[in-house]
Amino acid sequence: MKRTAVVVAMTVFPFLAFAASQNTLTFKGEVAAQTCAVTVNGGGATVVLLPLVSTASLQKTGLTDGETSFTVELSGCDAPKEETPIVTQFLANDVSKGHNLKNMGTAEGVALQLVGPNGKPIELNGITRVDGLMLEGGKSEASAEFHVRYISEDKVSPGSVTASVQYSITYL
Numbered sequence: 303m304k305r306t307a308v309v310v311a312m313t314v315f316p317f318l319a320f321a322a323s324q325n326t327l328t329f330k331g332e333v334a335a336q337t338c339a340v341t342v343n344g345g346g347a348t349v350v351l352l353p354l355v356s357t358a359s360l361q362k363t364g365l366t367d368g369e370t371s372f373t374v375e376l377s378g379c380d381a382p383k384e385e386t387p388i389v390t391q392f393l394a395n396d397v398s399k400g401h402n403l404k405n406m407g408t409a410e411g412v413a414l415q416l417v418g419p420n421g422k423p424i425e426l427n428g429i430t431r432v433d434g435l436m437l438e439g440g441k442s443e444a445s446a447e448f449h450v451r452y453i454s455e456d457k458v459s460p461g462s463v464t465a466s467v468q469y470s471i472t473y474l
Contacts, residue, residue: 338379338437338444340471343372350450352414352463360412360454369417369451374435376471379442388435388444389472392416394426396465400455401425408461416467417449426467435471 343350352368359367374390396404402413403426416424419434435446452463 337473338376338442338471341375341377342469344375352450352452355452357458357460360452360458363454363456366415366451366453369449371447371449373445373447374469374471375443375445376435376437377443379437379444381440381442382437384439386437386439386473387433388437390432390435390446390448391470391472392424392426392430392432393428393468393470394430394465395467397426398455400453401427402453402455403450403465403467405463405465407464409459409463410461411454411456411458412463413453413455414463414465415451415453417451419446419448437473 342348350370350372352370355368359365376388394403396406398404398413400413400415402415405413416426418424418432424430424432432448435444437444
C-alpha cells in the first residue's frame, strides 16, 4: 500500500507542478521613496506636432529637419535632501532599420528620431534608458527638454508621418 502511494505521488506531483507553472501569473512593480506627477508639454497634450518639411531637405540618407522640442516635467515630488537622478525610458511601438521611430504614415523613407537632453540622438533598442533629468536637492519640480525630428533613412517620398513611443519615469 505504501509503495503504491509513493508511485502515485511520484506520478501525480510532476504533473501538478507542470500544471501550476502553466497557470502562473507574475506581477511586478516598484516601491520608491520618491513619487512625482509627470506631464509632457504642461499636461493634457499627447501629440507633438512637427512642422511641414520638404522632401528636398531630406534628399540624402541621414539628413534631419523639422526638429521640435517637447518637455518632460515632474511636479509634486517630495523634495529630496540631495540631487536625485531621474531616468526616462522610451519603448517605441515600432522601430525603423536605423533605430528610430518607424513611420506608420504614407511617406516613405522617413522616420522620426528622438534627441535627448544632451543633444544626442537616442538609438531605440527595446526599452531605451535616457539620463539627463535631475531633481535638485530641496526642489519638488524638474524638467528636461527632448526633441523629435524627421530623419531620412532611404529615398523620401511625400506623405503623412506618424509614429508613437511609450515612456516611463524611474526615480533612482
